Amino acid sequence: MFYCPTRIIFADNAMQKAKEYIASFGKRALIVTGKNSAKQSGALSDTISVLREADINYALFDRITENPTLDIVMEGKSAFLQNNCDFVIGIGGGSPVDSAKAISLAAANSLNRDEMYNTSVFKKAYPILAIPLTAGTGTEVTQYSVLSDPLTKKKAGFGCDLAFPTLAVLDPKYTLTLPPKVTLHTALDALSHLLEGLYSNQRSPIVYPFIYKGIASIMKFLPIVLSKPENYLAREELMRDALYGGMVIAQGSTTLQHSIGYPLTSFYGIPHGLANAMVMEDIMELYYPAIQQELDDLFSYLQINKDNFYTWLKSLPFERKIDFSEDFIDKAIPQIMSSRNMALNPLPVTEQQVRTLLENLRKT
Template identity: 40%
Template sequence: MPVKIIFSKDCILKNKNIFADTGRFPLIITGRTGAKKSGALDEVINTLEKSPYILYDRIEENPKISTAEDAAMMSKKFNCDYIIAIGGGSALDAAKAIAVLAVNNMTGMDLFSKTIDKALPIIAIPTTSGTGSEVTPYSILTVDEWQTKKSFASDLIYPKYAFLDPKYTYSLSADYTISTAFDAVSHLFESYFSLRSTDISRMYSVEGIHSFAKAVPAIENQIFNDLSRRDLMYASMLGGIAISHTGTTAMHALGYSMTYFHNMPHGYANLYFSRPYFKHMMQYEEEKTRYIIKLMGFSDLDTMCDFFLNKIQKPVLDEILCEKYAALAIIQSSIKATPGNLTKENIVKMYKEAGGL
């Protein structure tokens, strides 16, 4: 794991020297409001102590390739030498694409096909507990031409440093806290089941699921305190480390269409498929599935799935949509990492079950 992780209260203020040591002129990447509301942006600016920086605060939810290209042009124009990414997965994933585009003669679409030779160093500061992007070599972008989200990966886009301070999540609403937490736990579940999993990756998954489970009462009551927010940030980080070893599986592949076409938050889109996904896993990985149910503190699969699904507004799908979305899901590489040799017909059934057909 090439990322230096600093997880503590006031970790930025206690490690000001890291910013100066990383470079002289950063491009700060954020969304429109979250970095400011969290307090992280102000702390970073104070830490820079009047050193020059450029702020790009136009990253949207589910960032588009065109946005990354625009920010990379700004970096080139001002000759920025490192990136500070502040925000949720959207800001962090966009920053990774920007770090590559800023120092290579590439288009955004080239990220998915060309070899990456260099990238600007990144300091990642998450303000949500969801994607774990601060510790992964992945960037997920929205590709309108393909009507889906697509990832690219490179060891060069691992952040150099990750500053994790749970206080940056205090400004999040209960609903946003839950949706991002569901993304984190989907990483932990999927990595645990992945055909690429190892004893080491499963160790991270188990520890992360245990930490998430401690926050289940807070999620159920929609009341979060310092401890539950710390548990969720820790789970999110471990989920990122786990999928760095394994990638994701079918849950993510199916969820992309729910986000793209139905505007479902990414975590909710993944757990929308919890029942058909876990029923599939019960068929092919029964021992692992029962262990997860036990780790989560539930008595059976249906009770655990109800816990997730009761928090989610569930779009109703029709057969045409199920066929369309299954065709998009089957081409995702994460399908191949899923136990059970999933076919398009299997995936259509999962969409139908999740969609109420």
């Protein structure tokens, strides 16, 4: 099975090409974004120009930060309703787009803070336009939204078909202003998504071409972008790879590799893609006995072996270890084990195995 109800426009000057579709969404938009990246990339001005050309009014909600919270979503819901909006535009990385999805659902279904993870009460949604500014999350083509609860320090996601964006507008030029670390971390997130398409026990050969092509492309073009940030062709390839990753996890979701990263982000502010990368080798080793054939087929396509992949991963400039306490491990394990992603692992995973994975991250 393959399901992706999102219309995708991937092109130079993509916003102009999307104008006729955006005009059908409504007459007043809530633009959901952060403080800086939408302006710096040029995406905000492009969006506003298209809205004006289509005679669409808008309100700006630019309070989204990394790891958006339930409280910010509730503020966005109020802004949406107070400004009589009829569709929402998320501009940014995963945080603004995930927030836009949640705001659409919260406003359409009159949800309160405590209902945001209860998908059984989601009955409708306002149209969602997603404009990614990173090449990472793929959230522009998924049904997922990941939010944080500052009261419990828990980061978790929900999945609902109503959260699929109506339209995704991808223009590689918006990624040219990304800082090197953000470029790296978001690409590693996309790589994680592609690998987890093989790991998930809901894996489907339908998406294997996306997985193979996306991983090969990231391995080739990520080092190029890190050394030459202005290389448009390489940026275009990475944005397409992230799109592939989103389409992959929309079918099979994610696994322990994502679950273990959530508390690292919630407690220590580790960027999501980096958290995935820090455990990538250990997770592959853990899973390998259960999915040896799938991984061997992948490496055959890539014309490398598993050790070659680890060598490439080690060549990338990111931290592998962090300082944390035993107390953190004791708090993190229940969150990880109760995550919905754990049901999708390709083999049973014990608390002790999770503890070992976390201990391996600790600086000695």
